[in-house]
Amino acid sequence: MPDPDYPTVIQAGDSGVMVLFGDSLDMSINNAAHAFDAALRVQNWTGVEEIAPAIRSVLVRYDPLRISADALKDKIIDLLSGRSWLEVEPDPNRRIWKLPAHYGEESGPDIESVARQLGKSIEATIEEHSQSKLTVLMLGFAPGCAYLGSLPKHWDLPRLDFVKPEVPPGSLSVAVRQTVLFATHIPTGWQTIARTPFLSFSRNTEPFFYLAPGDEITFEPIDLRTFKDLEREVQQGKQIVTPELPN
Secondary structure, three states, X not given: OOOOOOOEEEEOOOOEEEEEOOOOOOHHHHHHHHHHHHHHHOOOOOOEEEEEEOOOEEEEEXXXXXXXXXXXXXXXXXXXXXXXHHHOOOOOOOOEEEEEEEEOOOOOOOHHHHHHHHOOOHHHHHHHXXXXXXXXXXXXXXXXXXXXXXXXXXXXXXXXOOOEEEEOOOEEEEEOOEEEEOOOOEEEOOEEEEEOOOOOEOOOOOOOEOOXXXXXXXXXXXXHHHHHHHHHHHHOOOOOOOOEOOO
16 A cells, blocks of 8 residues: 655755655655656756656755755646556566676675575575566666665575675675676675676766666576676677567
8 A cells, every 4th residue: 555655755955856755675666766757857847957766766956046946846746746656567668688697606705605694505596586587776876886676585685794895897796685786896795696797887888877777687697608708798899688678
């Protein structure tokens, strides 16, 4: 049942308005954020400088010299009133990705620990993770960094109690029922179980960001040799994965 307290609109600093659709990690809430983000972008309101969707919210950053906070909130509330946002279906134009991933060994140094926490074999852990249909919940923290969810409830794993100085691009790290796909060298406190040669962010080649909120992802396990071959193709500028659309 939809929460009567949501959606709600709050001030976010001196030049931002946050639209909140819930207070938990829930796909109906995430779908609502994605749908409202798409609806906002076609409005082209004067004074709106940036729209940033997150897991359960959408931030609207504005120029106070061009539009007041009250005027912007009135527009947002009016747009919110036109639809039951928490009942929307996933975007029918979302892209479906099947990404190659090398699990364990040098690519996934925490796979053994994760399998032990799950009470599964490494093989069963890889099978369950790779076959889980995950949604790009949001992009954030670093360029191209994609938060994917949600994994089954028993994947509600803790973060590490320390921060790794760096994991390489393409690393797949897990915690709190989510998988993060990193696109750059980056520190993390999440448990790394695999690495994909696919990079969701490019500094030099358009479209720069390949994944978008709402996209769906599954993983195809590959061996280390195949990973190295595909990694070389990516370094040569080749696109190794082509997304599909829902049937």
